[in-house]
Amino acid sequence: MNSNKEKYTTIFDSLVSESLPGNSIDCVIFGYNEQQLKVLLLQWKAETGWSLPGGFIHVEEDMDHAAHRILTERTGLKSVFLNQFHTFGSKARSKLNGTLQLKRMEAFFKEQYVDNTEIINWFNKRFITTGYFALVDLNKTNPKPDFLSKKCEWIAINNLPELMLDHGEIIQKAVDQLRIQLNYLPIGLELLPKKFTMQDLQKLYEAILQLPLERSNFQRKMLKLGIFIRMEKQMTGASNKAPYLYSFDNTKYKKLLKKGIGFAY
Amino acid sequence: MNSNKEKYTTIFDSLVSESLPGNSIDCVIFGYNEQQLKVLLLQWKAETGWSLPGGFIHVEEDMDHAAHRILTERTGLKSVFLNQFHTFGSKARSKLNGTLQLKRMEAFFKEQYVDNTEIINWFNKRFITTGYFALVDLNKTNPKPDFLSKKCEWIAINNLPELMLDHGEIIQKAVDQLRIQLNYLPIGLELLPKKFTMQDLQKLYEAILQLPLERSNFQRKMLKLGIFIRMEKQMTGASNKAPYLYSFDNTKYKKLLKKGIGFAY
DNA sequence: ATTATATTGTGCAAATATGACACAATAAAT
């Protein structure tokens, strides 16, 4: 127990010394599964509320790089789609929900991990956090709690549990942003399996937008983007006409990501 | 001279002690004048490059509040339209352009203002800056250089001077954002005088987008938004048909700001 | 085999939006 604490103290000591104080990053990592948009959340050992995976910026590290690093640390994946969306700097944010929760965490932290005052103080400062959201292939991840957390799971956004601090607000803003982006960026490459039907794609859009779309027109609209490769048909075993399978044309997809989908004026 | 330095040291001492270290705010304040979109820039006494007006976040202050405070300090105005648009966290950003410029500034700073090492070090740290952009009525402002700057002026965005550090990049991103917002938010309330013609509004849009728009269709499109109040005609003194004057219907404008201008799907 | 069933891919027409241009109305100058 004591030896663990020493180990942890070393870990935290270097974390604190190599990171910028006062700034953090929180990642809203979106995945898609069972027709539901999900986010990767974790639960600290001492807490019942859930948190976003986050981390700190190294002293000699670009903030964007830190976001990529944190994403990779959590999911083992790299995402083309990793987007800064907002910085949360309300003074109350570290206290939201708040003092009690934090006091409890601090006590647990002291007891289990570190009781070095300097380190504790570092964490007790006010943090301004920058939110990034990513789209990843949920099936390629194997979320595991680390030594600080007891759970690490994909959770559907329309069924979110109680969240720590202002993490609910952060997720909400990320979802809003994702919905806006949907209007001018192609989405799906990282959320769907290699081969998928237009129905799959539509379900994804519906899960993100939380509203029903017209089938035939959605299909046309999508195909007109010219970023799909039509493959052989899929025999589903259902007693009806089988749909074509599609895959994303990677280069065209990425071109469209850069150029964006139409803007008037 | 020495007494000035003492005064300045006091000012900076309290600035440093009351502000969060490592975080700053830069404001891209847009105004509109002579058919040109302009930004408020200032020039430090020691420098030829221009800077965005910026500042720091007080220890007990919301970041958004700090942005409003900085905007008001500079322009004396409050803007409904003050929007956080991006946080710049590249490690190179404090060094861009860079070391020489900063060395020069530091020397000047030490000589003219403060040579307290602690204060100098505070400023020499790496800063992560959050950009806000505002739309204000340029004619209601009276930009004056403060004790640190020799100039403070409205400068047209298509005629930008040499800029300090990464401020060029920050302005570019703000302009990009403004253009995107144009697609789904009404704009003009704070940039135009109370009464204006549709031509005025069109010129504003053209100045922002930097492209010509078709007169008659623009007019129709705008009026269809239903956020204008038609007033009496304006006798311009020109030998042609006089245009109607319009003003924004404040409540409808703000409703539309919240709801946004159409989004498909 | 034949029929039933559900879902797909495409067709199509109505409604809506966009873009280019026409033109009468108009305020002032000549």
Add this chain to the structure above:
DNA sequence: ATTTATTGTGTCATATTTGCACAATATAAT
């Protein structure tokens, strides 16, 4: 009275969007 420049509105051709129809089709049921 005529000229001039600019406005407000009209129109028309061309896209785009939307809603619905319907044949095609893979399997199940008969």
